[in-house]
Structures are given as C-alpha cells and as structure tokens.
Amino acid sequence: MPTDGGATGFDLTERPWIPVRRRDGSEAELTLTEVFEGADSGPNGIRRIVGDLPTQEFALLRLLLAVLHDALDGPAGVGEWQELWEAKELPVQQIRDYLGRHRDRFDLLHPKAPFMQVADLHTAKNEFFPLDRIVADVPNGAPFFTMRARGARRLGFAEAARWLVHAHAYDPSGIKSGAVGDARVKNGKGYPQGVGWAGNLGGVFLEGRDLRETLLLNLIAFDSDIRTDDQDRPAWALPPTGAAALRGAEQVYRPYGLRDLYTWQGRRIRLFADDDGVHGVLLCYGDPLDAPNQHHREPMTAWRRSPAQEKKLGKNQVYMPAEHDPARSAWRGLESLLQGRAGRQRGEAAERLRPGVVEWAAHLANDGALSEDHPVSVRTVGAKYGTQQSVIDEVTDDRVNLRITLLARRSAQLRQAAIDAAADADQAVFALGNLATGIARAAGLDTEAPRAQARDRGFGELDHLFRVWLAGLASDSSPQEERRKWQRQVRRAIASVGRELVDAAGERAWSGRIIETDKGDELWLTAGRAERRFHYELATALPLTQEPDEPGD
Structure with missing residues (x-):
C-alpha cells in the first residue's frame, strides 16, 4: 500500500x-x-x-x-x-x-x-x-x-x-x-x-x-x-x-x-x-x-x-x-x-x-x-x-x-519551397555573420562574439516573419512566387541589420588593416570592403530578389 x-x-x-x-x-x-x-x-x-x-x-x-x-x-x-x-x-x-x-x-x-x-x-x-x-x-x-x-x-x-x-x-x-x-x-x-x-x-x-x-x-x-x-x-x-x-x-x-x-x-x-x-x-x-x-x-x-x-x-x-x-x-x-x-x-x-x-x-x-x-x-x-x-x-x-x-503528396513543390525558404534564411544570416566577422577583423578584434551576436540578431529578425509567411501558404499558393516574396522579406530585414553593423563600425574598422586570406594572399580589409562583400553574398543567397537587369556580382 x-x-x-x-x-x-x-x-x-x-x-x-x-x-x-x-x-x-x-x-x-x-x-x-x-x-x-x-x-x-x-x-x-x-x-x-x-x-x-x-x-x-x-x-x-x-x-x-x-x-x-x-x-x-x-x-x-x-x-x-x-x-x-x-x-x-x-x-x-x-x-x-x-x-x-x-x-x-x-x-x-x-x-x-x-x-x-x-x-x-x-x-x-x-x-x-x-x-x-x-x-x-x-x-x-x-x-x-x-x-x-x-x-x-x-x-x-x-x-x-x-x-x-x-x-x-x-x-x-x-x-x-x-x-x-x-x-x-x-x-x-x-x-x-x-x-x-x-x-x-x-x-x-x-x-x-x-x-x-x-x-x-x-x-x-x-x-x-x-x-x-x-x-x-x-x-x-x-x-x-x-x-x-x-x-x-x-x-x-x-x-x-x-x-x-x-x-x-x-x-x-x-x-x-x-x-x-x-x-x-x-x-x-x-x-x-x-x-x-x-x-x-x-x-x-x-x-x-x-x-x-x-x-x-x-x-x-x-x-x-x-x-x-x-x-x-x-x-x-x-x-x-x-x-x-x-x-x-x-x-x-x-x-x-x-x-x-x-x-x-x-x-x-x-x-x-x-x-x-x-x-x-x-x-x-x-x-x-x-x-x-x-x-x-x-x-x-x-x-x-x-x-x-x-x-500532401500533390503539394511537393510547395513543400520544397518552404524547406528551401528556411535554407534561404540560413544563407542570408550566414552572410550577415561574415559581415560582422569582416568588420571585427578590419579593426583587429576577436571575431567569435561579434559573429555569434550578428547571427542571433539575424535569426531573431526573421523568426516572426518566417512563421507568418509559412502559416499563409495555402493549397492554391504558387511555390515560385511565394518563395520570391519570402526572399524579398529576408533581403530587406538582413540588409537593415547589416547597415546597423556598418554604421556602428569604429574608426579602426574603417581605416582597416592588412590581413592574410585563406589562399595566402595579402588583402587590405576595411569595413567598406566587408560591406561590399556582404551585399554580394546576400544577392547570391537570395537570387529571386534580383531584378532582370541587376548584375549577379
């Protein structure tokens, strides 16, 4: 008992x-x-x-x-x-x-x-x-x-x-x-x-x-x-x-x-x-x-x-x-x-x-x-x-x-669009992390904390947006058009966070310094150069946001 x-x-x-x-x-x-x-x-x-x-x-x-x-x-x-x-x-x-x-x-x-x-x-x-x-x-x-x-x-x-x-x-x-x-x-x-x-x-x-x-x-x-x-x-x-x-x-x-x-x-x-x-x-x-x-x-x-x-x-x-x-x-x-x-x-x-x-x-x-x-x-x-x-x-x-x-089986394309949209977010936030890393390296600072903070901020900005977008997908939704809409939202949100990171970069980052690339070459890295690289990576990660006459690089 x-x-x-x-x-x-x-x-x-x-x-x-x-x-x-x-x-x-x-x-x-x-x-x-x-x-x-x-x-x-x-x-x-x-x-x-x-x-x-x-x-x-x-x-x-x-x-x-x-x-x-x-x-x-x-x-x-x-x-x-x-x-x-x-x-x-x-x-x-x-x-x-x-x-x-x-x-x-x-x-x-x-x-x-x-x-x-x-x-x-x-x-x-x-x-x-x-x-x-x-x-x-x-x-x-x-x-x-x-x-x-x-x-x-x-x-x-x-x-x-x-x-x-x-x-x-x-x-x-x-x-x-x-x-x-x-x-x-x-x-x-x-x-x-x-x-x-x-x-x-x-x-x-x-x-x-x-x-x-x-x-x-x-x-x-x-x-x-x-x-x-x-x-x-x-x-x-x-x-x-x-x-x-x-x-x-x-x-x-x-x-x-x-x-x-x-x-x-x-x-x-x-x-x-x-x-x-x-x-x-x-x-x-x-x-x-x-x-x-x-x-x-x-x-x-x-x-x-x-x-x-x-x-x-x-x-x-x-x-x-x-x-x-x-x-x-x-x-x-x-x-x-x-x-x-x-x-x-x-x-x-x-x-x-x-x-x-x-x-x-x-x-x-x-x-x-x-x-x-x-x-x-x-x-x-x-x-x-x-x-x-x-x-x-x-x-x-x-x-x-x-x-x-x-x-549903007949919604395979829409389902794949939703899965790819989550991957789009990952790639865009990866580019944002690279921007934070570049700014920190240009200033001669440790890169781990700025990168992690930027990624957290990026996913935080996209969290609500993705949930709302996903909940709106219906049986008559166009996979291509819905993903295009999503990529545009991602580009606006992540580009906005990127601008804040660049605006907050100090004088040391804008002046820059010489670094060694992964290939062993020397490169003068500045906040401006990191920003240009960021926009290139963001456009590459979100190709559906580019206008027909917009160059890919």
Whole structure:
C-alpha cells in the first residue's frame, strides 16, 4: 500500500488533476472524464492541456491518447478515423464506460494496484525519499530561479499524479534506489539504465484548434505503418507490475503498440501519502527500452540515420530519435518535420525520417479525409540532459503553424519551397555573420562574439516573419512566387541589420588593416570592403530578389 497515514484513495477519473486552458483563455483543473467531455470547440471547450512543464503536457497527451485508443480499440483505418473527425465531438459515453471498467486502476492510492505504481515496492532498508526525485522543476544548483528553492517537501494528490506520469516518461538516468526483487540491483543500488523513454525523443505532435482536434490528429489508425499487435494494451489494462523488469520474449516483442508505448513503465515508483497529500517517493528502474530502430513503433519524433550506431551494433541501417537543439528554432529544422524520407540516394536508406504523426496527417490529406487547408501547429517538445544524463538541463518547447497542404503528396513543390525558404534564411544570416566577422577583423578584434551576436540578431529578425509567411501558404499558393516574396522579406530585414553593423563600425574598422586570406594572399580589409562583400553574398543567397537587369556580382 503506497499510503502510510490513512489516505483513502484518489480516483483520477473523478478527482480533478489535469490542468487545461479553455478557448476563452480561462484555466481549470479537470478529472480524466471531464477532459474528454470538454474537449470540443464549444464556448467553454478545452483549447489544450497546460502541464507544469511542456514535457509534462507531452506525457499527459500520450496518456490521453492511450485512453482514447483503448476505449475505441482503434481507429482501425482511415474510414473510422474520418467518422470520428466528422462527428464534431468525441464518443464521450464510450470513453466514460471504458474509464468505469478500469476505475480501480486509475486510483492513485489503491492498496493493491495504485495508478502507474508498484504497491509493495521497497528497498532492503524500507526507505523512501523526498519528492525532488520526481519533480522535474526542482533546480539542480540554481535555487534562486524557482518557487521550490527548498525542494518539493509535500505535494497534493493531483500534482503528484502529474509528476508520476512525467517521471515514467522523462526521469533522468543515474544511480537509483535498488528495489527488492529486481535482479539488476547490486549492493542495494540500481545502476544507470538510461532516461525515461520520452526523454530520448525530440517530441513532436500536431496541435489543432481545440483538444478534440489535437487528440484526433495524433490518433494514428492501427493499419498504418506504425506496428500494432493484438496484445497491445495500456499499463492499466495489463497485470500490475512488480519490482522486476521485463524478461525473455516480452522484452523482445514489447512494446506491442501505441497503447503500450504511450504508458511505458520505464520506472518502478511508489508514492508515500497521508490524508494531507504525498510526502515521499521510492523511485527505481523499470522496463528498459532501447532507442535504435524504434521508428516503426514511436510516431512522435523525427528519426536520423546513425553511422556510429550502425558500426557499434553491426547493422546496415540504424535510426535514432532526432533530438531538438534548444538554441535552434523549430522552423529552422523544417526539413526533418516535413520531408518524408530526406536525403535518400538511389539504393541508399534515407538520412532522415519525418515523425509518424506527420506521416499520418499526410496520409489523411492524400486520402481526402482531412482538408488540405486545415490549419495545424507542429509542436516540438523535448528535454536536454546534462552530467551523464543524470539531470535535466533544459526543456524545449516551440511550434510551427502551417496548413495540412504542406504535407500532401500533390503539394511537393510547395513543400520544397518552404524547406528551401528556411535554407534561404540560413544563407542570408550566414552572410550577415561574415559581415560582422569582416568588420571585427578590419579593426583587429576577436571575431567569435561579434559573429555569434550578428547571427542571433539575424535569426531573431526573421523568426516572426518566417512563421507568418509559412502559416499563409495555402493549397492554391504558387511555390515560385511565394518563395520570391519570402526572399524579398529576408533581403530587406538582413540588409537593415547589416547597415546597423556598418554604421556602428569604429574608426579602426574603417581605416582597416592588412590581413592574410585563406589562399595566402595579402588583402587590405576595411569595413567598406566587408560591406561590399556582404551585399554580394546576400544577392547570391537570395537570387529571386534580383531584378532582370541587376548584375549577379
């Protein structure tokens, strides 16, 4: 029993615990049942989940998807999915009946099978520990930038449930408590087994205009390319776990499908509570799940081919989850989100695979089940770990707004124009960085900081412009003309920043000095010469901005 002071139960189907934002901007905390009941586009409908961290939102969304998949036992194919989409509301009664059948397994404090926990989990010394071990917003060495400067001493049942779900998904690696009954334990300790499954991912999901749309856009049919087995069930529909991890055939063949994967028990956890809330936790390692070549199972991340893993594992083809770079906006990695099998050469496997949820949306558009001009947001969420993956250093959260038409097969030229437009921005900002470098060299100064600052400024100027431009691409847009419009915006914005850099150049930069070029020649470099080179590079990077009679150099 996970309680120690008389707490009688906390039914997640009837007690509020999931934070949401409604379409009118107000926020609330709802029961699991209420979330599905209010997920439509009505005046008080739910716009989205709002977790304590973006990673918590991602973990909770996957839990909701597991409930919906299992309640429907589907959708089996595009036809069933389209019926759900056109119904304008979720099958609430079917979901309510399902949650009623599994009600005991959604009790956070159940004496024998507490939600996502092991009731009798214990160490040889019967210890438990502070809740900092599962609360990810308790900082590591930075106590002045948090409301939890003294740690998480006690949590309400609702918040504890959210961090419980998050821990299974994103818990860091490192040495953990050793549970009695786990054969991997040595000297009372559980040695590093890697981060929670979602922590391996550069998380991606599609966000619609309300929660109902978001759930359905990510509800992949069982006849898709994502593998699903008849044994696929979420954690609460499988026998309760013990301290031991999966072994034998189960370890080889699981996860059986999306329901199993979305509720993967990557940790063994036991909460300790009394009537006033949760005050302790025991956190141990659970079921391992290796990242290589899980692209046929995991749809919520892009994938990259890994030569290093191919060599290590002795395999011809290994794909790894493509993680997010916290310093890089999502639109700058647009190719990995939109391009189906990027970098593929004749006879060679693709270098990158777009996320399965994006592939699924493209399939819906190609089959006419989803309007090509329907707006969606591609959300990117991820955790960056530090110190041997034992702490979470950063959490990334970004979105790219676009229309489904960019994913459709018949919009290949428009999709390529969008990808090329992101590359145009990169090339223009590269030229801006060269200008900052040239001015600094002309003045005899270090070039690294000016270049980095100029690039940051350039991407900052283009960020909003690109997002607006991308969201405006529709099924009747002309790829060539839209890209021309974009290049003109880029040239105006980057040229303006360039003028500011030149105007701010000091007398030393204008006077210049002799430098040695990469070819070994000597060159008198001045701010004026760097400026001329900048305009040449900018015109070369953005050829569609040149007038017919404008020289190319």
